[in-house]
Amino acid sequence: MKIIDGNIASPLGFSADGLHAGFKKRKKDFGWIVSEVPASVAGVYTTNKVIAAPLIVTRESVTKAQKMQALVVNSGVANSCTGLQGMEDAYTMQKWTATKLKIAPELVGVASTGVIGDLMPMDTLQKGLSKLVVNGNSDDFAQAILTTDTKVKTVAVTEQFGRDEVTMAGVAKGSGMIHPNMATMLAFITCDAVISSETLQLALSQNVETTFNQITVDGDTSTNDMVLVLSNGCTLNQEILPNTPEFDKFSAMLHFVMQELAKKIAKDGEGATKLIEVEVINAPNSLDARMMAKSVVGSSLVKTAIFGEDPNWGRILAAVGYAGVNVPVDNIDIYLADIPVMLASSPVGFDEEDMQDVMQADAITIVVDLHAGDSVGRAWGCDLSYDYVKINALYRT
Amino acid sequence: MKIIDGNIASPLGFSADGLHAGFKKRKKDFGWIVSEVPASVAGVYTTNKVIAAPLIVTRESVTKAQKMQALVVNSGVANSCTGLQGMEDAYTMQKWTATKLKIAPELVGVASTGVIGDLMPMDTLQKGLSKLVVNGNSDDFAQAILTTDTKVKTVAVTEQFGRDEVTMAGVAKGSGMIHPNMATMLAFITCDAVISSETLQLALSQNVETTFNQITVDGDTSTNDMVLVLSNGCTLNQEILPNTPEFDKFSAMLHFVMQELAKKIAKDGEGATKLIEVEVINAPNSLDARMMAKSVVGSSLVKTAIFGEDPNWGRILAAVGYAGVNVPVDNIDIYLADIPVMLASSPVGFDEEDMQDVMQADAITIVVDLHAGDSVGRAWGCDLSYDYVKINALYRT
Structure with a gap:
């Protein structure tokens, strides 16, 4: 191709x-x-x-x-x-x-x-x-x-x-x-x-x-x-x-x-400044993986955090948790732009300066490793910015 | 009491x-x-x-x-x-x-x-x-x-x-x-x-x-x-x-x-300037009515419209439509702050000045009449403002 x-x-x-x-x-x-x-x-x-x-x-x-x-x-x-x-x-x-x-x-x-x-x-x-x-x-x-x-x-x-x-x-x-x-x-x-x-x-x-x-x-x-x-x-x-x-x-x-x-x-979502790609790996099946990826990429709190270039990975785990998928949540790794921020569902320290650097990119990848199978799911979205509100508050008039 | x-x-x-x-x-x-x-x-x-x-x-x-x-x-x-x-x-x-x-x-x-x-x-x-x-x-x-x-x-x-x-x-x-x-x-x-x-x-x-x-x-x-x-x-x-x-x-x-x-x-939702109350009436059952009310009150597009004091009732009907409830959608009335904006699923004209007046209130009520039963469901939320984004983009740091 x-x-x-x-x-x-x-x-x-x-x-x-x-x-x-x-x-x-x-x-x-x-x-x-x-x-x-x-x-x-x-x-x-x-x-x-x-x-x-x-x-x-x-x-x-x-x-x-x-x-x-x-x-x-x-x-x-x-x-x-x-x-x-x-x-x-x-x-x-x-x-x-x-x-x-x-x-x-x-x-x-x-x-x-x-x-x-x-x-x-x-x-x-x-x-x-x-x-x-x-x-x-x-x-x-x-x-x-x-x-x-x-x-x-x-x-x-x-x-x-x-x-x-x-x-x-x-x-x-x-x-x-x-x-x-x-x-x-x-x-x-x-x-x-x-x-x-x-x-x-x-x-x-x-x-x-x-x-x-x-x-x-x-x-x-x-x-x-x-x-x-x-x-x-x-x-x-x-x-x-x-x-x-x-x-x-x-x-x-x-x-x-x-x-x-x-x-x-x-x-190019309304008001977007960054593309967010979420990849859920090692999931029990691909439907669960996709549901979880979409839950994370759709979270208003994750979206605003990415807009603010804030590595608020707790919100990522929370969105994994309410995805409506029955997967054990006690052994999850999360990577934000390739930097591990959570391993085995516990926070890990990271270099704040390195993180600030990668968070400035205009595409941010979030990887969630469930250690619970071999399926993958991906979802795409964008950050939630002031401009989203502006565009939609004044669209009709 | x-x-x-x-x-x-x-x-x-x-x-x-x-x-x-x-x-x-x-x-x-x-x-x-x-x-x-x-x-x-x-x-x-x-x-x-x-x-x-x-x-x-x-x-x-x-x-x-x-x-x-x-x-x-x-x-x-x-x-x-x-x-x-x-x-x-x-x-x-x-x-x-x-x-x-x-x-x-x-x-x-x-x-x-x-x-x-x-x-x-x-x-x-x-x-x-x-x-x-x-x-x-x-x-x-x-x-x-x-x-x-x-x-x-x-x-x-x-x-x-x-x-x-x-x-x-x-x-x-x-x-x-x-x-x-x-x-x-x-x-x-x-x-x-x-x-x-x-x-x-x-x-x-x-x-x-x-x-x-x-x-x-x-x-x-x-x-x-x-x-x-x-x-x-x-x-x-x-x-x-x-x-x-x-x-x-x-x-x-x-x-x-x-x-x-x-x-x-x-x-008092983050960044809220207005309370939104949605009341779905004449629904087949109260669970459907509640799901629909919640779908409307949770719509980002409805929330930003209310923030902008924009009577964008089309977004309300759209949110009724994706609530996941199996109710006929061809005979729906919608009232925005008591002003009818849609009757029998068709737009009705309203006085723009009257509407602007009521939209300035700090509590906005949306009534959706399904004409499909006698159950009622209510849900509450708030508008989506610049401050919501501001608060959540910068919460952690």
Whole structure:
């Protein structure tokens, strides 16, 4: 596998673009991805009981058509908690796009992110759609889907499958409300491999637990989260089938793309100054390890301590303790940026100056060794800063 | 029931005091409650897997002796995550107190709150204990148990049981790490009723779910939480027995004291500027209602919005949706400080100026009407402010 300097339109047969339509004041707020041919599609959606209209429409179309050819996304207005009008608007968004592209409506995915509860300004949408042209600047797509994100989040890789080179690319938006099981997160992944929607769903589902579902920014789960993977078969390689070495290779490729996007989302959490990576090792099983890692990375007290560059490892052990995992807690080692701070569940002294040095890094790794098995779990998050409060206290107004 | 201007030593036969021993730099940090005679005792303890040494010692003694006569508490050092030495120190704390008071060690409860991971400074403890005298200023006890709390938290009530007047009083400390199922919270309740330890435990257990377990400050659950109720029988009234009108009266009294302490803890959460009360009504059952209320009051996005005086009700609905409760979410009404903001799960317009006025209050009530039954659940919390971050980024150093 090779990391390339590409974007969401790097896989064969895809194009993407973004522009300012007017959902937001000045920034780009409307984008699209289009495939030359209908692509196989797989998706995972928010676990929130309250599901935004565009997700309902997209999920329904994916189930019905089992293919997707185009995807339109706006940022600024989430079209969530908008009742029947919101549903109608999401269907209209799908229909207008289909008409513009001269394809069937159910081949169009729609996604919205931004303020909850406001109705979609349909004239703004129409204005955006009127400028939709296939073949554009896909870096603008990465910009157009952002809300309070400070950076675009993209990754692209290639891998050899026999004589064919398959390209896969991902783009995401994250920021606030990132937590278990899909939060206000949108991630779109394109690929040019030949793979059925069913096999694609298998690969997506088996990788989501260890990647996107292991990041947390503030514990809130949004109504609009969605990950969609499109693979259009344009490389004309052999079809990738389950239970083959090719599937494993494809799955590893997808895992890498998803994990990179997940880490980029965590690092760019609202107000974040540092990426936090927690690795729980020697656990009885990987589910327990992941739950514990996520408990630590999600602790407000750990997050504020890391923001303050304070090696308050007691809070780490406390978060291990309330993870809801039945593991003995009397023989735990904790390492903060490779410096042991607790061995066999007892504090160990460390050089305060060395610690101050490593705590200044913009990525902090916490390792928790349970000495209770051989499984590993990882989770990613960010520190909790003044800016998180500032951004979220004043978001709506 | 009558609220009186009393304190933890108001029930007959109790005394309490507090002083500065040196666990903290300047503030009072060591206190005790002593009963003239061994009292019936009931307790609930943290659900964190990592349990601090003083809790292990106290719980063990309560189980063994089924009585308690004295309680010593220090603030500044939590004696948590301190390994075998921590256990030894907690036993020593119990033994030294017993020797000083000339009672059996298992009649002494010990509690510690403050920084996790540091060993107890035993010379400081000895210094504090050397000044322990029965009959002191019980307002100083309320001071001595605080950490980052800004206010003492006390409540006292009386109730007639036949010709006898029973007095009950409570004192608590709260602040950070307040969350489900006992967080860094200490609450001590004294009473002079005649009641067995078993019946007292029954009354405590049936009220803890709707009071202390319904407050949240930051989602972290501490290693040191404990609620202890002591009732010494000094009124010489009839014994209160289960399944009697007297028991119901006693339980209502205890519920009131616990709820008042819980609300005071929520209101004084670290960095809090506002108390948030969430009431979920017309729910299918009270457990679901409580889970939902707690999900809303614990949402970082709701908390920051309230801090910003922003009526961002979409975040409230989102938190209802991820509460993990299986309730239809298509016919929900939401009221923010009595102003309807959502009816039948659709936004309703409101007067922005009226809303700005009510959002300035220092207590904000959120009502969520599910139209799905007749049960009610309440939860209390506080907003998330810059000061929360400040306090917790710099706590240890």
